[in-house]
Amino acid sequence: xxxxxxGGMGCGKSTAAKLFVKKGCRLIDSDAIIRDEILTAVxxxxxxxxxxxxxxxxSEGQLKRQIVARHIFGDDREREAWEAEIHPRLFDRWRELLxxxxxxxxxxxxxxxxxxxxENWFDFIVCVASSPAVQLARLSERGISxxxxxxxxxxxxxxxxxxxxxxxxxxxxxxxxxxEQQVDQALTQMTQTTxxx
Numbered sequence: 001x002x003x004x005x006x007g008g009m010g011c012g013k014s015t016a017a018k019l020f021v022k023k024g025c026r027l028i029d030s031d032a033i034i035r036d037e038i039l040t041a042v043x044x045x046x047x048x049x050x051x052x053x054x055x056x057x058x059s060e061g062q063l064k065r066q067i068v069a070r071h072i073f074g075d076d077r078e079r080e081a082w083e084a085e086i087h088p089r090l091f092d093r094w095r096e097l098l099x100x101x102x103x104x105x106x107x108x109x110x111x112x113x114x115x116x117x118x119e120n121w122f123d124f125i126v127c128v129a130s131s132p133a134v135q136l137a138r139l140s141e142r143g144i145s146x147x148x149x150x151x152x153x154x155x156x157x158x159x160x161x162x163x164x165x166x167x168x169x170x171x172x173x174x175x176x177x178x179x180e181q182q183v184d185q186a187l188t189q190m191t192q193t194t195x196x197x
Contacts, residue, residue: 001191002106002121003025004108005128007111007128008130008159012170019180022180023187025107026104026105029109030090034086038089038093045061094108108121125168126167127163127166129162129172
């Protein structure tokens with residue numbers, strides 16, 4: 001079983017994904033793969049440098065992610081060109097990991113699942129949602145300004161549309177225990193559906 005976990009920025013996708021892992025699923029964290037593997041690759045750093053100049057690389061030869069973010073979130077053409085470099089590398093890594101254990105229940109955390117039309121990768125899609133006030137409060141706690149949060153959220157599909165497209169919704173305005181109960185229910189429902197198929 002392959003479960004895609006998506007949702008709005010600051011809604012608690014990572015928290016929900018960790019709860020799925022606690023219940024025995026194996027995790028693929030797309031953001032972590034991009035941050036730790038893809039953006040540190042020599043060929044990707046070279047592409048960024050050629051595109052935006054030496055200012056995107058620090059003294060140790062690593063990408064300055066905030067400067068890359070400024071380039072891509074401020075210009076749709078830049079973002080699309082960058083995603084065309086990054087996403088095929090990410091999908092290759094997914095294939096490797098999923099092939100390493102075909103019997104596992106996998107949970108794949110994918111912020112832009114619907115935006116990138118990745119639905120066909122997954123048996124079930126779970127959307128984690130919260131109210132706008134809670135969402136912005138969480139992002140503020142992470143040091144992301146309201147202006148930057150608004151800019152990034154505007155590049156994503158509206159949360160209401162993600163809720164419509166998802167197979168299951170987890171509402172994350174309440175306590176951690178409440179979210180965990182929902183994860184339990186979601187897994188039970190998905191397992192029953194799979195077993196019945």
